Amino acid sequence: MFLRIDHIGIACRDLEEQISLFSDTFDLTVVAREVNEEQGVKEAMLHISDGEGGGSYIQLLEPLTEDSPVGKFLAKRGEGVHHVAFGVQDVTDAMGKISERGVRLLDERPRHGSMDSRIAFLHPKDVGGMLTELVQAARR
Ligand code: V0V
Ligand code: CO
Known part of the structure; x- marks a missing residue:
């Protein structure tokens, strides 16, 4: 069902500070920014x-x-890993299959995500305490 890990979401208090830390430490490049x-x-x-x-x-x-x-x-747990997002071919299809297997969806329909992706979240309590996101990337 999963094509790859699309992203790891990390909660931070100061985006600019964290961008500097991650890009300087790991030689990573910012490819998109969005509100x-x-x-x-x-x-x-x-x-x-x-x-x-x-x-x-x-x-x-x-x-x-x-x-x-x-x-x-952030208030409850502080800065750190917030969610893990898996790439899927078709987010609606994946939502249907996963929900049939008894995992609660936090979204009834796909939402707009980063870089024009379509996303949906699964309840962390049904996935071993891990907030899980499904991502259908925009066609390139
Ligand atoms: C809350 N909980 C988590 C969690 N957030 N567990 C693991 N990872 C997390 N990130 C636990 C929390 O400790 C509670 O457990 C329980 O779930 C219920 O949490 P709550 O604090 O009572 O409830 P809320 O109101 O904080 O809601 C939590 C959920 C909410 C997960 C339902 O955060 C949600 O709907 N998230 C989906 C949307 C989202 O996260 N958007 C931001 C990323 P105990 O204490 O009862 O044991 S946006 C994004 O990724 C984008 C745009 C993208 O990728 O493109
Ligand atoms: Co995300």
Whole structure:
């Protein structure tokens, strides 16, 4: 079902500071930046490699508000890994299959994600405590 790891999402308090840390330490390049109001984040994608159906990235996330998903996560757990996102061929298809297997979807339909992807989240309590995202990358 999964093509690759699309990205690891990392919650941070200061996006610019974290971009400097990751790009300087690991020689990574920022390939996209976006404010996603629906998800309550300001984010940056740092490219790692290219794979089947799309690339792999580190996604750095700064919350827009304290009561957004990343804002609440920072208050509860502090900075660190927030979610793991898997690349899929067809996000609607994957959502259907996964939900039939008893995992709760946090989204009823795909949402807009980074770099024009289509995304959906799975409940962390049903996936071993890991907030899981499905990503259908935009066609290149
Ligand atoms: C919360 N929990 C987590 C978690 N966030 N567990 C693992 N990883 C996380 N990131 C746990 C939390 O500790 C609670 O467990 C339980 O889930 C319920 O959490 P809560 O604090 O009561 O509830 P909320 O209101 O914080 O909601 C948590 C969920 C929410 C996961 C439902 O954050 C959500 O809907 N997330 C999906 C959207 C999202 O995260 N967007 C930002 C990334 P205990 O304490 O009861 O045991 S946007 C993005 O990635 C984009 C745009 C992209 O990739 O393109
Ligand atoms: Co993400």
